[in-house]
Amino acid sequence: xxxxxxxxxxxxxxxxxxxxxxxxxxxxxxxxxxxxxxxxxxxxxxxxxxxxxxxxxxxxxxxxxxxxxxxxxxxxxxxxxxxxxxxxxxxxxxxxxxxxxxxxxxxxxxxxxxxxxxxxxxxxxxxxxxxxxxxxxxxxxxxxxxxxxxxxxxxxxxxxxxxxxxxxxxxxxxxxxxxxxxxxxxxxxxxxxxxxxxxxxxxxxxxxxxxxxxxxxxxxxxxxxxxxxxxxxxxxxxxxxxxxxxxxxxxxxxxxxxxxxxxxxxxxxxxxxxxxxxxxxxxxxxxxxxxxxxxxxxxxxxxxxxxxxxxxxxxxxxxxxxxxxxxxxxxxxxxxxxxxxxxxxxxxxxxxxxxxxxxxxxxxxxxxxxxxxxxxxxxxxxxxxxxxxxxxxxxxxxxxxxxxxxxxxxxxx
Numbered sequence: 001x002x003x004x005x006x007x008x009x010x011x012x013x014x015x016x017x018x019x020x021x022x023x024x025x026x027x028x029x030x031x032x033x034x035x036x037x038x039x040x041x042x043x044x045x046x047x048x049x050x051x052x053x054x055x056x057x058x059x060x061x062x063x064x065x066x067x068x069x070x071x072x073x074x075x076x077x078x079x080x081x082x083x084x085x086x087x088x089x090x091x092x093x094x095x096x097x098x099x100x101x102x103x104x105x106x107x108x109x110x111x112x113x114x115x116x117x118x119x120x121x122x123x124x125x126x127x128x129x130x131x132x133x134x135x136x137x138x139x140x141x142x143x144x145x146x147x148x149x150x151x152x153x154x155x156x157x158x159x160x161x162x163x164x165x166x167x168x169x170x171x172x173x174x175x176x177x178x179x180x181x182x183x184x185x186x187x188x189x190x191x192x193x194x195x196x197x198x199x200x201x202x203x204x205x206x207x208x209x210x211x212x213x214x215x216x217x218x219x220x221x222x223x224x225x226x227x228x229x230x231x232x233x234x235x236x237x238x239x240x241x242x243x244x245x246x247x248x249x250x251x252x253x254x255x256x257x258x259x260x261x262x263x264x265x266x267x268x269x270x271x272x273x274x275x276x277x278x279x280x281x282x283x284x285x286x287x288x289x290x291x292x293x294x295x296x297x298x299x300x301x302x303x304x305x306x307x308x309x310x311x312x313x314x315x316x317x318x319x320x321x322x323x324x325x326x327x328x329x330x331x332x333x334x335x336x337x338x339x340x341x342x343x344x345x346x347x348x349x350x351x352x353x354x355x356x357x358x359x360x361x362x363x364x365x366x367x368x369x370x371x372x373x374x375x376x377x378x379x380x381x382x383x384x385x386x387x388x389x390x391x392x393x394x395x396x397x398x399x400x401x402x403x404x405x406x407x408x409x410x411x412x413x
Contacts, residue, residue, distance in 0.1 A: 003193055007075060008140045008187045012147030014082050014179045019044055019243045019368065020155040020264065021172060022285060023211065023250055023257055029099040029167050037319050038376070039245065041369040043103040047110035048365015056213060057352030058115020062349040063212030067196040069125045070115050070349065079113035079183035081105055086176035092166075092209035096214040110365070118145070118352040124208060125340045126198035130407035137336035138279020142272055144327060148243065149268035154178060156261035194245045198345040209346050216343070216350035223342030227355030229398035230239055230291065234328070235300055235364035235390045240384050242267055244368040251372065252310045252381050254317060267321045270328030276332035286406045287338040291399050294330045298392035302385030303325065310381035341405035363391060 005017065018025070022044070026036035054074070060071035084105050091098045120140050128136035154175045161172040202208045209215035216224070246260035255263065282290045301323065308320030343351040371384040 003186070003189045006143060007071070007190065008117065008120055008143040009147040009150065010075075010179070010182045010186050011078065011113060011120075011143035012148075014183060015113050016039050016148045016243050017151040017155065017175055018047075018106065018109075019239075020082055020151050020246060020261060021175065022247050024159065024167060024172050025102070028172055029102050031091055033366055037251070038369065038372055039099075041247070043099075043106050045366045045369040046103060048361045049104035050107045050110035051114035051361045051365070054111035054114025055118055056114075056350070057111075057354035058119060058141065059066055059349035060121050060212050062115070062122065063209060063216075063347055066199050067126070067349070068190075068193050070119045071123065071193070072187070072190050074112045074115040075183060078109065078116065079180060079187055081109040081112060081184055082180035085109075085352045086173045086180055092169075095400045108187045112391045114357055115349075116354070118356060121336050122348050122352065123196050125337060126196040126345065129369035133341070134287070134334065135276060135280045135335045135409060136282035137340065138275050138282075138333040141279070141329070141332040141336050142275035144332070145268055145271040145275060147264060149272065150344070152246075152261055152268050153176070154262040156258060156265055159261060160258045166396060167295060172286055189257060189313055202345060207346055211344065212347050212350040213353075216347035216354065220343050220347060220351040223351055223354035226398060226402050227339040227342050227352060228359040229395040229402075230331075230335045230339050231356040231359035232363045232391055233291075233295060233395050233399075234331040234387050235362075236367050236383055237302075237324070237328035237331050239364040240367050240371055240388055241302065241305075241328045242271070245321055245324070246383065247368070247372065248306070248375070248384060249309060249317070253376060254310050263318060263321050266318065267325035270322045271325045271332075272328050275331045275333040278330040279337070282334040282337065282407060286404050286409050287334050287341070288399070288402055288404050290334045291338060291397070291402075294327060294334070295392050295396050295399055297327050298331070299389045299396070302388040303382040304385070306382045306385035338402075338405060 022037060022040045025311065026040040030039045058070040058074050061073060085102070088105070089098055110379055121137055124137050124140055125133055131203040158171055158175055159167065242264065246257070246264050249255040249260035249263065250257055278290060305320040305324050308316040311317065339352060339356050342355070367387065371387060374383050
């Protein structure tokens with residue numbers, strides 16, 4: 001379980017690093033583009049659209065052959081993608097082909113990440129005591145925040161310590177090389193992991209589905225809808241409310257790249273603290289009330305918080321960033337267990353692939369691009385917060401009707 005949890009550090013370091021370095025990568029790979037930042041963000045969005053495809057493929061492997069197999073395969077592909085990114089030639093070396101290669105590698109990364117998080121969450125859920133599932137699975141979300149913190153911190157250090165010419169010529173490669181080393185170390189450690197006990201029980205009783213995807217579509221459609229709603233809220237609060245913030249701050253002229261990344265680092269620290277607390281709270285009072293409370297906060301606060309980010313006061317910007325991060329971290333904490341508990345062990349990864357990962361692709365990968373596009377078109381700084389609030393309003397009815405899944409409360413009823 002420790003190895004599984006730590007692997008999400010690598011997953012989210014590798015994937016969010018691209019977003020934190022968007023402004024740098026736009027100069028390295030798309031210097032001639034009229035809208036270079038938007039072009040680079042579009043690469044992030046396109047890569048995210050590959051996540052449901054990867055989740056379906058790796059979900060089939062995990063439901064048919066075991067959680068351990070899918071986690072080994074996805075991490076191997078992720079290691080290769082990070083190393084290939086670090087070694088890419090730049091626009092100055094091979095022209096526009098460099099940008100095409102970057103986007104192609106991001107698609108491979110999106111494919112591999114598609115099976116990673118759902119596999120880890122299922123593995124942790126199935127190995128935890130029922131009364132501690134919320135806490136244990138929230139550690140996957142907390143570990144992902146450690147990865148995001150590493151990405152933000154190393155990006156901030158790289159941008160702060162290197163002059164611009166060194167940064168664009170070779171310095172941007174250093175964070176990606178570090179990510180490849182992390183991924184390779186996790187891959188080696190995973191080779192010694194045991195299989196999930198629930199999957200072993202499936203094998204023993206002969207209930208492993210032969211066609212997991214068809215099985216999930218036939219039996220788990222309501223769970224997919226609920227998982228989609230929870231993941232939509234978690235994705236937009238995270239990717240717009242946390243990882244997009246440095247790009248937003250630079251775009252509205254509130255901070256430079258270095259200051260924006262350091263602010264994101266502080267926000268990531270706040271999320272690491274709150275995530276296990278919210279996960280444990282969901283074990284005690286239930287997934288549903290925690291999710292509804294966080295949904296109401298997501299509807300009411302983000303417009304004001306983005307206005308604070310765009311203001312002239314550094315303290316107001318810090319408050320806004322931390323508040324957005326706490327909301328996003330809380331949703332991610334309870335979403336880990338709430339979405340996985342929508343499905344029984346048989347077909348769980350395939351159900352998560354269609355419900356959770358498709359929502360992540362739409363509301364996580366595309367949302368930063370849409371936020372930046374509308375921000376540049378309208379000039380209205382609170383607009384990203386309005387997008388978060390809009391999604392919260394739409395998912396609230398689904399979450400309101402969602403049955404409680406916390407094992408402790410189910411036993412009481």
